[in-house]
Amino acid sequence: MKFWQVIDRKKNRAMETPLTHNISPGREPPDLAQYEKAGGYAGLRKALGMSPAEVQAAVKESNLRGRGGAGFPTAQKWSFVPMGDDAPRPKYLVCNADEMEPGTFKDRMLLEGDPHQLIEGIIISAYAIQADVAYVFLRWAYKLAARRMEGAIAEACRHGYLGKNILGSAYSLEMHLHVSAGRYMCGEETALLNALEGKRANPRAKPPYPQVSGLWGKPTIVNNVETLCNIPHILNQGAEWFKSLSRSDDGGxxxxxxxxxxxxxxxxxxxxxxxxxxxxxxxxxxxxxxxxxxxxxxxxxxxxxxxxxxxxxxxxxxxxxxxxxxxxxxxxxxxxDKTCPVGMLLNLEHFFAQESCGWCTPCWSGLSWIEQILQDMEEGRGRASDLELLESHTRLLGPGHTFCALAPGAAEPLQSGLKYFRDDFERHIHEKRCPWSQT
Incomplete structure (x- = not known):
């Protein structure tokens, strides 16, 4: 292969897979010099030449939706933050890196594989809302990610990307890494803010919303790791390019x-x-x-x-x-087909039950009850009436009945499991055993 073909292939990969083109499994992440050589911090330089409103407009045009699960439009979320000289200070931007959803491991790759990409995304996003301080709220178990993020933040500080008057501009930003205490509940954005303040990780009543009254009562934006990692590429390559990457109306x-x-x-x-x-x-x-x-x-x-x-x-x-x-x-x-769906759901509901913060009765009581019913089914003590009980719990734990989305989220796999695998539940009850326990 000719040299120019190699260069062209690398360029195409960077344009088609912007989030991961710097990541090579088994290798150290790019340091600051390598990240810059690959085009890193170019998006930040462009952003600092724009007004915060223009940065928000570019992200709005890109159709970026939050990658943490809810899919709320990123720029719309930012737009709720008070702006101008009369806005409360300080303002905060928090990166939610408390990735504890079972089966989810995408943010870990970004944190470990390209920490400067996340840092650049945080700085640009903080500039867009004129935040004074940024926090990376990291899952406790991500030890390697913590070491790499600490090193990258220190590098960025030494080279003028963080601190006072970033790259000679009038904008300044502090950034801190905060390692979580280790509860799934900390991933809910208002519970996360309580944890950052040193309080128990319970959800807050809304309104007021964090964009107006968040960390220590000041305007705060909480964004997911993957969401923030998209921001430098939107600023660097443009909203139309970002939308062209997608096969749907959601950009990127x-x-x-x-x-x-x-x-x-x-x-x-x-x-x-x-x-x-x-x-x-x-x-x-x-x-x-x-x-x-x-x-x-x-x-x-x-x-x-x-x-x-x-x-x-x-x-x-x-x-x-x-x-x-x-x-x-x-x-x-x-x-x-060789895994018991009831056993799978028991495993999931056990996780959700033990991770409930106990703040509201439907969650702490209802999830424990669901776990016990499923445990009884698995051990041959299930009753026909249990199916009706489980179905009622999926309604009682649904949206609008709890302070946060933990219990409604836990009800989702159960309600669909009852819909699609009802015969498996009935076999547990009629045979008084788990049919998979003998296979």
Whole structure:
């Protein structure tokens, strides 16, 4: 291969997979010099030549939606922050890197593989809302990510990308790494803010919303790692380019992951709107020999099951609603024909029950009750009335009945499991055992 072809291939890869083109598994992440050589911090330089309003407008035009699970338009979220000389100070930007959703591991790759990309995204986003301080709220178990983020933040400070008068501009920003205490609840943005303040990680009542009254009562934006990593590329290459990467109305690429009994579990950066079938069959290479596909959770543990009839749906925020599910984090958990769906759900509901903060009764009491019912089914003590009880819990733990989304999220796999795998539940009750326990 000729030298110019190698260069051209690298350039095309950077344009088509902006989030991961610097990441090489098994290798150290690029240091600051290497990141700059690959085009890093060019987006920040452009942003500092624009007004905060112009940066927000560019992100709005790009159709970037939050990659943490909810899919809320990023620029619209930013627009709720008070701006101008009369706005309360200080203002904060918080990166939610508390990736504890079962089956989700996309942010870890970004944190460990290209920390300067995240730092640049944070600085630009903080500039867009005129934040004075930024925090990276990191999952406690991500030890390697913590070391690499600490090193990259120190490098950025030494070279004028953080601190006073960034790159000679009038803008200044402090950045701190905060390692989480280690509860799933900390990933909920208002509980995260309480944890940052040194309080118990309970959700806050809304309103007021964090954009107006967040960390220590000041305007605060909380964005996910993957969301923030998109920002430098939008500023550097433009909103139209970003939209052109997608196969849907949602701009950009998406990190899609697959775990379970597939031949090639992993994570891939693909156009937003790539179909479930393409991800499962082409990138994950289908089911392992001897196993058949039964269903999957498309966006981590707190999403509804989809089945074979949904495989041709696009994995984007709006399309997944057609299957009564959600894109969530875009990281699939596959259920095969030799895994008990009731046992799988018991495992998930046990996690959610022990991670409830206990702030509201439907969550701490209801999830524990669900766990016990499923445990009884698995151990041969299930009763026909248990199915009605489980169904009632999915309604009582639904949206609007709890302070945050933990319990409604926990109800999603259960309600769809009852819908698609009801025969499996009934077999547990009628046979008074788990049918898979003897296989």
């Amino acid at each position: 690429t998406k990190l899609y992951g697959v775990s379970g009994r597939v031949k090639n579990p992993g994570i891939w950066e693909l156009p937003m709107g790539t179909s479930i079938r393409e991800i499962l069959e082409e990138h994950a290479r289908g089911m392992c020999d001897g196993y058949q596909f039964r269903g999957l959770l498309p966006g981590g543990a707190s999403t509804d099951f989809v089945t074979a009839e949904h495989l041709d749906l696009a994995m984007d925020f709006d399309s997944m609603k057609k299957a009564d599910s959600r894109l969530g984090t875009g990281t699939m958990i596959v259920l095969d």
